[in-house]
Amino acid sequence: MTEPTGVPASPRALRSALRITALEVRGFRNLAPLVLEPGARFQVISGDNGAGKSSLLEAIDYLARLESFRGARTEDLLQQGVDAQPSAQASLGMRVVGDLAPRTFRVALEAGRPRVLSLDGKKPRSIAAWHASARVVLFHPGDVELPSGGPEPRRALLDRVLSQLDPTYASMAAAYLKALRSRNRLLRAERPDRRAITAFDELLASAGAVIGESRARLVDGLAPLAAEAFAELHGGTLALTVAYRPRVEPGIEHLRAALTRSLDKDLARGFTAEGPHADELALLLDDTLARRHASQGQHRAIVLALKVAELRVLEARTGCVPLLLLDDVSSELDRGKNRRLFELLARHTGQVFLTTTHPEFILLDAADRRDYRMRAGRLE
Ligand SMILES: Nc1ncnc2c1ncn2[C@@H]1O[C@H](COP(=O)(O)OP(=O)(O)O)[C@@H](O)[C@H]1O
Ligand SMILES: [Mg+2]
Missing domain, CATH: 1.20.1050.90 (RecF/RecN/SMC, N-terminal domain)
Structure with missing residues (x-):
């Protein structure tokens, strides 16, 4: 068993980072079918309220932790059609590099049935094996209640x-x-x-x-x-x-x-x-x-x-640096805190998915970022 003391070991010259090289989402919440090859550092996803930004982060977080951070049941994750009926299925997939060998994670969700997991094309030996190669840190607006x-x-x-x-x-x-x-x-x-x-x-x-x-x-x-x-x-x-x-x-x-x-x-x-x-x-x-x-x-x-x-x-x-997901991180931060947050993030070497309604708050160098726009569930 590891000793989780958390005391940083001597800094390594080159620390590897977990990185999603391919992401695929179908039938999940309000998201249109999506295939994405994210960049190595910041993915900045901007869009209006209700566009589907949190849903995208939820899909990534779900792939890593196999739980919805909003506490949603499978039925709520499946896309609802015009008649408010959930569609039959949703599928999520990602390819992750950086830790050991590249790994491919897939989750198939179906109403009223147990979800089906596959890790590198096979049923994973255990949930622990899954978690061991998909580490993620997520901030979402509901977290502000953590101290209170x-x-x-x-x-x-x-x-x-x-x-x-x-x-x-x-x-x-x-x-x-x-x-x-x-x-x-x-x-x-x-x-x-x-x-x-x-x-x-x-x-x-x-x-x-x-x-x-x-x-x-x-x-x-x-x-x-x-x-x-x-x-x-x-x-x-x-x-x-x-x-x-x-x-x-x-x-x-x-x-x-x-x-x-x-x-x-x-x-x-x-x-x-x-x-x-x-x-x-x-x-x-x-x-x-x-x-x-x-x-x-x-x-x-x-x-x-x-x-x-x-x-x-x-x-x-x-x-190995985990994936970082920041949902609507700048809202309600004053200018000073927001600036200091981005100074801190600029030194972060891992891959980050970051959402905002106000792209002007995202103070990152152009070289480090890829910008996307989410409109009515469609990522552009
Ligand atoms: N299962 C679902 N099927 C279809 N739409 C959904 C489902 N769950 C939530 N939605 C809708 O998806 C939209 C996007 O939500 P969200 O991702 O939270 O938006 P954002 O974070 O961009 O403000 C909301 O309008 C919400 O009502
Ligand atoms: Mg949101």
């Missing part, structure tokens, strides 16, 4: 990075969640069976320990990178602190003891209170919780700083 809302999306951020770094992490987290749900169901039974309930404690403690220790190491790596990126994006002296606040100190003994100690209370509440499912990732600006005090613009800068940190950790730990 509940803790769940902040835990999800840690889990997303860890799953991309270490295939065993995702299966460990899934096993933990399954055991947690079973234990909670038993806690709510009319006549709870204590022995059956505590039978889950060992699995929860051991999987929970791996989750907690992995998250703690990841935050050790993420925190200084996020602080640095925030200082650069925000300007001024305001400092971002990212701190892991586990519900129970990571470690199998601590978790075991916490589960035992809280059994009576768990029975009264009807759920398991102690464990990494209740962890918090605290985001502080000058030692004050961002959730309570930060402005909208500061929230955006925090989220962008976390995304930059996520990218750098993935890059450092895998030796």
Whole structure:
């Protein structure tokens, strides 16, 4: 298992970057059939609201992570015809170079049926094998709620990075969640069976320990990178602190003891209170919780700083720059923050897909960019 500390290794002279060399989208959301050979660096996609810009990034993100960032079901992804009926099928494909050998990813979606995946023309051995060669960092407008809302999306951020770094992490987290749900169901039974309930404690403690220790190491790596990126994006002296606040100190003994100690209370509440499912990732600006005090613009800068940190950790730990997808990134940034964002992006060596309603906000050199226009689902 890799140690996701996130501390950058000594910088390599030439770091490889994941790059999509061919992209194909059919029957997805409002997009007209699309075949694209993107450039090595910035793809700037501009268009009016509702043109299909987010749909295009969603298609790429879905190809990499096999999940919709909008939480959409397959039925919602399939293109609706004039009669509002979803079309029978959608297909997505991309060829990615840069990490190991070039790989071809294909997903076929069909209403009411399981999706069909193919990696280099074959059914992938595991989802982990898929994720291992399609790493992506995405910013989308909904992310601005990350600092202000509940803790769940902040835990999800840690889990997303860890799953991309270490295939065993995702299966460990899934096993933990399954055991947690079973234990909670038993806690709510009319006549709870204590022995059956505590039978889950060992699995929860051991999987929970791996989750907690992995998250703690990841935050050790993420925190200084996020602080640095925030200082650069925000300007001024305001400092971002990212701190892991586990519900129970990571470690199998601590978790075991916490589960035992809280059994009576768990029975009264009807759920398991102690464990990494209740962890918090605290985001502080000058030692004050961002959730309570930060402005909208500061929230955006925090989220962008976390995304930059996520990218750098993935890059450092895998030796390969992930794909970067930035949906509507400039809107609601003031001029200073927008300028500093593009100064930072100009040094980014990987491939980027970036959408905007206002191409004049995109401050990139002509040599680094390819411009596209999205009109009513058609990319020009
Ligand atoms: N399954 C679907 N079939 C057809 N159109 C869809 C589907 N899902 C969403 N749309 C429409 O696609 C359009 C483009 O959405 P979006 O990609 O979010 O636009 P943008 O990001 O350019 O503002 C919207 O008008 C939306 O209603
Ligand atoms: Mg959009």
